[in-house]
Amino acid sequence: MTIDNDVIIVTGASSGIGLATARHLAGLGARLVLAARNADALRELAAELPGAIAIPTDVTDLDEATRLVEQTIARFGRVDVLVNNAGRAMAKPVEHIDLGEYTDLLELNVVAPLRLMQLVIPHLRAQGGGQIVNISSQASTAYIPYIAGYASTKFALNNLSLTAREELAKDDIVVSIVKPGIVDSDFGQNTPSPEPGHLRRAEDGSLLSHVIAPEAVAAAVAAIIDSGDAEINILGS
Template identity: 45%
Template sequence: MDIQDKVVIITGASSGIGLATARLFAQEGAKVALAARSADTLHTIVNELHEQHREALAVPTDMSKKDEIESLVNRVFQQYGRIDILINNAGQAVRGHVADVDIDQFRQIFELNVIGPVEAMQAIVPKMRQNGGGLIINVSSTAAHMHLPVIGAYAATKAALNMISDTAREELASENIRITTMFPHVTATNFGKNSMATPKTNHLRPQLNVPEPDSAEAVAQKILDAARHEPHEQYMDR
């Protein structure tokens, strides 16, 4: 897909991969709608993009709340009359072994990492149908293909998102709605620091044998590549 002038919703856009992706897509000429819970941060980012003569819109959104997700999609559609790309990037981790991970925290990240993207897809598919198609990029993780102690709950949410993506790809293909699953590896962001834990599990850290994490900007570039070429799956080393 040619990114110039395309309308793109990016969730989790206030920091990390989402912020880097929003900046890169705006730089490439897309009209970007930034969604995250932090209204002040979003407006600051959008003001910076406006100063660079980029088209950007801040839509504060809690991606674990259906009504806010629907409001996000409707707001962007009202503003631009179309939505070409949805990048489901918002997510969070929880630390803990399967035997003692906090179940309420597990439910919370499942709502954000799985139910939120599904609700976003359900809200946006009718809009894409009106415009003859569109692209959905669901940001997963290579953790979903591994068996890493401490982050099994997080990996399980991404494995669920992978299955949702694969199934929806088949279901929506005839309507020209394409789905790409993005697989970042370890990334140099505050994602790990922002993961949930309890006093019992706070000291736990996954043992990741990687020489150097990818930058958020490197992941954003791969997401841009995925938007342009639309593979079913996009990995960092492809």
């Protein structure tokens, strides 16, 4: 699939991987729809990227997610690619995972991307095809102490994504997952109430010990849109 002129929604575009991905895809000629809660950061980025628009959105809010897709269609008349990137971590031993916090994490990391997939699929089908790229994690298929709360949400996302890939192939809708290791972003900082040292210990001595630049993940997102592969693993060197 060519990216030039495509209309691409990127959630979590206000920082880290989402911001780098929006910049990279705009550099390849895509028209970006930037979504996240931080309206100022989105407006700043939209001003930088030709043809981009900012739609401040809390993806966990059904009305706001619906409005995101409706405004995309109203502005561009189509949507070609959805990049479900907004997400958050959790660092707690299983024994101490707060169930309320876990439910909120599931809302953000699983329910919200699922809802956005459901909102764009009818448009992609009507257009004759399109693509959905969901940002998962190397953690999703590993069993790393203190990371299970987070990893289990990405494990669920993997299954929803790759099952949807099978279901939607007949409509030329391609669903893919991108699985980075530890990326250099504000992710760790944005982890709610981390118990000191837990993330650090999880990184040490594990397959997540090499830090990856957000730009490398952005390039992988572009590569998987181009190839239509099911998944791509991004490991630090």
